[in-house]
Amino acid sequence: MSWSVGAVARRVGLPAPTLRSWDRRYGIGPSARTEGNHRRYTAADIGRLRLMSRLTATGVPAQAASEVVRALDDDAVAHRLEADAGSGGSGGSGGDEAGPSASGTADAIVAAAAALDAVTLASLYRLALRQWELTTAWREVLAPALREIGRRWSDGSLGVESEHLASELLQSELRAVVHAHRQRLPGPPVVLATADNEEHHLPLLALDAELARRGISSIFLGSRVPPSAMVGAVRRARPHALFLWASLRRPTSEPLWAELCPLDRPITVVLGGPGWPDNVDVPDPLVTVQRVHDLDSAVQVVLDEVEGPERSSVSKGRVV
Numbered sequence: 001m002s003w004s005v006g007a008v009a010r011r012v013g014l015p016a017p018t019l020r021s022w023d024r025r026y027g028i029g030p031s032a033r034t035e036g037n038h039r040r041y042t043a044a045d046i047g048r049l050r051l052m053s054r055l056t057a058t059g060v061p062a063q064a065a066s067e068v069v070r071a072l073d074d075d076a077v078a079h080r081l082e083a084d085a086g087s088g089g090s091g092g093s094g095g096d097e098a099g100p101s102a103s104g105t106a107d108a109i110v111a112a113a114a115a116l117d118a119v120t121l122a123s124l125y126r127l128a129l130r131q132w133e134l135t136t137a138w139r140e141v142l143a144p145a146l147r148e149i150g151r152r153w154s155d156g157s158l159g160v161e162s163e164h165l166a167s168e169l170l171q172s173e174l175r176a177v178v179h180a181h182r183q184r185l186p187g188p189p190v191v192l193a194t195a196d197n198e199e200h201h202l203p204l205l206a207l208d209a210e211l212a213r214r215g216i217s218s219i220f221l222g223s224r225v226p227p228s229a230m231v232g233a234v235r236r237a238r239p240h241a242l243f244l245w246a247s248l249r250r251p252t253s254e255p256l257w258a259e260l261c262p263l264d265r266p267i268t269v270v271l272g273g274p275g276w277p278d279n280v281d282v283p284d285p286l287v288t289v290q291r292v293h294d295l296d297s298a299v300q301v302v303l304d305e306v307e308g309p310e311r312s313s314v315s316k317g318r319v320v
């Protein structure tokens, strides 16, 4: 079954000239024409128009939106529309009435990464960071998209170049948040670093961005930080806390503690990421180790450290 442009315009609530223009300019059009060259839209074509309409309604430029829509197959478009309908036909978790769903935005990010579409990717990241609180955007959109990109890379359906592009552009957007809020503040900061063998640092950057937004100063050392440099920074900056990220599994005998200890003053070491073992014993009573499992709790632990927390439930030198 297929429909004329006028009938489709009424169904999707868009003017017929817009539909013709999307077809001519962006290739989002009907898959068939009559013998007289009139447009005939199928149900799948209409699904694409609806998705295009939702993306453009939330501020994604038409060109970028069309590239996302074209990168998805019919099933992915239908899945994305169903997910939106299931979440009330609009924003999903955290979205507004007219906005896209979190899962749909994550799908679009993965599709744009697969298509190596830098413009769309950057628009989608900005859209997510504008539409949701940063921690919600990370939890509901960005981290799920990254996990899916990682999954597709490991099953061979997506090249590592897509993973690099997705992470490079996300770094730029998160750094823009940091720069927009960075200010010189009194008091010892928080030092953020990854383990020495670790290139993954996007979660660390997300934490840095959220701390900057909340007016907490930090020293962001980034990835692959040699233990001696990390310890040098801790001794000089005298931070409230040291946050360490590890995506990759850490060695059974952790070399970091030998460098860090002994210390001359108490410090809380906050460990995040799947690379850390469940039980960590740091051989120094001045070190309190806290293990966190998501961005929200990482922010909370750092805030507690900076603002003078109730620490009675925390025992020294052990994971809490």
Ligand code: B12
Pocket (backbone or CB within 6 Å): 142, 143, 144, 146, 147, 149, 150, 151, 153, 154, 163, 164, 167, 197, 198, 199, 200, 201, 202, 203, 204, 206, 207, 247, 248, 249, 271, 272, 273, 274, 292, 293, 294, 295, 298
């Ligand atoms: C982006 C990425 C890269 C980028 C990193 C760019 C950068 N500057 O960060 C590049 C391309 C450089 C890269 C390189 C590599 N990568 Co990589 N990468 C990823 C990817 C897609 C996202 C990483 C990320 O940011 N994850 C963070 C969040 C999104 O995911 P998560 O850790 O699973 O989140 C869990 C928790 O940590 C928590 N959480 C989520 N967010 C936050 C935030 C905070 C603050 C806290 C506390 C908790 C928290 O919730 C989740 C549930 O438990 C992951 C896929 C994945 N699943 O993570 C692979 C992944 C981590 N990479 C992997 C691999 C194997 C590599 C390489 C070894 C590949 C290679 N052969 O070269 C190298 C490693 C180089 C090195 N020495 O570090 C594997 C790791 C497998 C393993 N456990 O050992 C993964 C899991 C991909 C896969 N499915 O196999 N990678």
